[in-house]
Amino acid sequence: DAKTTQPPSMDCAEGRAANLPCNHSTISGNEYVYWYRQIHSQGPQYIIHGLKNNETNEMASLIITEDRKSSTLILPHATLRDTAVYYCIVRVRSYGQNFVFGPGTRLSVLP
Amino acid sequence: SAVISQKPSRDICQRGTSLTIQCQVDSQVTMMFWYRQQPGQSLTLIATANQGSEATYESGFVIDKFPISRPNLTFSTLTVSNMSPEDSSIYLCSVEEGGTTDTQYFGPGTRLTVL
Numbered sequence A: 001d002a003k004t005t006q007p008p009s010m011d012c013a014e015g016r017a018a019n020l021p022c023n024h025s026t027i028s029g030n031e032y033v034y035w036y037r038q039i040h041s042q043g044p045q046y047i048i049h050g051l052k053n054n055e056t057n058e059m060a061s062l063i064i065t066e067d068r069k070s071s072t073l074i075l076p077h078a079t080l081r082d083t084a085v086y087y088c089i090v091r092v093r094s095y096g097q098n099f100v101f102g103p104g105t106r107l108s109v110l111p
Numbered sequence B: 001s002a003v004i005s006q007k008p009s010r011d012i013c014q015r016g017t018s019l020t021i022q023c024q025v026d027s028q029v030t031m032m033f034w035y036r037q038q039p040g041q042s043l044t045l046i047a048t049a050n051q052g053s054e055a056t057y058e059s060g061f062v063i064d065k066f067p068i069s070r071p072n073l074t075f076s077t078l079t080v081s082n083m084s085p086e087d088s089s090i091y092l093c094s095v096e097e098g099g100t101t102d103t104q105y106f107g108p109g110t111r112l113t114v115l
Helices: none
Strands: A009-013 A018-023 A031-038 A045-050 A061-064 A070-075 A084-092 A105-110 B004-007 B010-013 B019-025 B031-037 B043-050 B068-072 B075-080 B089-097 B103-106 B110-114
Touching: A009 A018, A018 A031, A018 A084, A018 A105, A031 A061, A045 A061, A045 A070, A045 B103, A070 A084, B004 B089, B019 B031, B019 B089, B019 B110, B031 B075, B043 B068, B043 B075, B075 B089
Parallel strands: A009 A105, B010 B110
Antiparallel strands: A018 A070, A031 A045, A031 A084, A061 A070, A084 A105, B004 B019, B019 B075, B031 B043, B031 B089, B068 B075, B089 B103, B089 B110
């Protein structure tokens, strides 16, 4: 079973920041937080992952609370092409461990 | 990241027939995974395919229904056997890259419709 809880859907205005929350209150000390997204009819796309420090890459920022029980994925300037289902997954960073996908958050970026 | 292709991209099949889906990677990878995504649902892992050994199946999936081949480090196939309409899904392969990310990258998927 997925170890995360995400809102089923969110809307965001184009050009604004999209903040997607994820609760993972039972996360273990050696589990990382991964984010993927799936644009309609495509394979999931890796976005970012982190352990306890905040992370940033060209796609997004990941903010993890100090107690690691929740995190937020931030898309700084959402575009229409960011409309997708976003999955938050916790997993031990170990080669060969599969990802358990929950239902995710359906983000709609509105013009 | 690895570039992954799948064939066919989509197919419509008759019940009782079988379909083999191919997954090709542009680099050598040890770990390959096959997932199923039923309509309106999230992804579910079918099996893990390692080169040189038998695939490891998840609960609810069996080799007779979903035989997998992994002849080398860049290629794998998944066969959906004796299909029924309940097998209508998107089938996705993914590969694991080690190193600093230990993350998985997914192919574009094969959309299967069984009539």
